[in-house]
Amino acid sequence: MTAEFYDVIILGAGPAGLQAALHAVRRKVSVLVIGKIAQSSAFQTHIENFCCLEGGSGSEMLQLARNKAEASGSVFMEEDVMLLDRDEDVYIVEMESGKQLKTHAMVLAMGVSRNTLGLSGEKGLVGRGVSYCVDCDGPLYRDEPVAIVGGRSAAVSGAMTLRFYTSKIHLICDKLDVGKQLARNLKDSDVIVYEGRKITNIKGDDTVTGVRLDDDTELAVKGLFIELGAKGAVELAGNLGVLLDDTMQYVSVNKKQETNLPGVYAAGDICGPPWQVAKSVGEGCVAGLEVAAYARRRKSRTI
Numbered sequence: 001m002t003a004e005f006y007d008v009i010i011l012g013a014g015p016a017g018l019q020a021a022l023h024a025v026r027r028k029v030s031v032l033v034i035g036k037i038a039q040s041s042a043f044q045t046h047i048e049n050f051c052c053l054e055g056g057s058g059s060e061m062l063q064l065a066r067n068k069a070e071a072s073g074s075v076f077m078e079e080d081v082m083l084l085d086r087d088e089d090v091y092i093v094e095m096e097s098g099k100q101l102k103t104h105a106m107v108l109a110m111g112v113s114r115n116t117l118g119l120s121g122e123k124g125l126v127g128r129g130v131s132y133c134v135d136c137d138g139p140l141y142r143d144e145p146v147a148i149v150g151g152r153s154a155a156v157s158g159a160m161t162l163r164f165y166t167s168k169i170h171l172i173c174d175k176l177d178v179g180k181q182l183a184r185n186l187k188d189s190d191v192i193v194y195e196g197r198k199i200t201n202i203k204g205d206d207t208v209t210g211v212r213l214d215d216d217t218e219l220a221v222k223g224l225f226i227e228l229g230a231k232g233a234v235e236l237a238g239n240l241g242v243l244l245d246d247t248m249q250y251v252s253v254n255k256k257q258e259t260n261l262p263g264v265y266a267a268g269d270i271c272g273p274p275w276q277v278a279k280s281v282g283e284g285c286v287a288g289l290e291v292a293a294y295a296r297r298r299k300s301r302t303i
């Protein structure tokens, strides 16, 4: 079976991948987008903070972007990628159906999945007090008491951001693990820190009303922000030999969204926070233009 070849393959059909497709296909290269819009983090959300929407449904936004990308000539494949491999400068994409695809140029836009606390009730209260995104949901808790979980820079920076909205912030972590400046900012703030503590229970039926800690302390809060980092598609990238950042959680890119591998670009959540649609489409735009330019250069060498 001969593998299908595309000038550009985009992995991911979220805001980053769809925007990359829109820009790449304009440069007269063949573009394949792999992924499902229904698996984008934005699909089930009400989008805030995006300049072009007055709030709005994430699923509608994604469907519109997919329609546009398809109408412009991008091909879509709704399957999961199982493995990425390389034979010199040819990249091989192995699909769950067993199909193999080949390309010289790729955009990795597979997003991330957030680490959860894994407590009962957590899933059901997402969007009703439980949040994984301070930038998205912080403004909803103006002057309300909130808790934030995590001891690394994402959580401590998140606590600092929450101070724009409220002064009643509890930070709960096993161990604080941040640089000197962030540690100083935290110490100088009125954030109450519970180091060496864990949340054992999230209280509330319809909306969050509080949390209980492992020493039985009860905190009455309306919002619980979980900032425990992310996992997910970076394993595929890592296996290919794409360099990750210092945290080993995100793909490392430069201002052109280039990774360390020739012809391999990355955009969106997979490149790290802030996890926002605006950042994802911005990076997708740059990656789409750059990957198409690379594919055209590569093509002109082989003709």
Ligand SMILES: Cc1cc2nc3c(=O)[nH]c(=O)nc-3n(C[C@H](O)[C@H](O)[C@H](O)COP(=O)(O)OP(=O)(O)OC[C@H]3O[C@@H](n4cnc5c(N)ncnc54)[C@H](O)[C@@H]3O)c2cc1C
Pocket: 011, 012, 013, 014, 015, 016, 017, 034, 035, 036, 037, 038, 039, 040, 041, 042, 043, 045, 046, 047, 048, 049, 050, 079, 080, 081, 082, 109, 110, 111, 112, 132, 133, 136, 233, 236, 267, 268, 269, 270, 274, 275, 276, 277, 278, 280
């Ligand atoms: C609850 C919640 C609320 C949010 N609210 C807001 C908000 O109000 N405003 C805002 O700006 N942002 C918000 N965000 C963040 C926003 O959704 C993300 O920043 C954005 O969707 C990231 O885009 P992306 O394209 O990088 O990844 P995603 O949108 O997550 O898309 C990833 C894509 O990759 C595909 N994929 C993954 N793995 C594979 C694989 N192995 N093979 C093939 N395809 C694969 C998926 O199918 C999907 O199509 C929110 C996120 C969450 C979770």
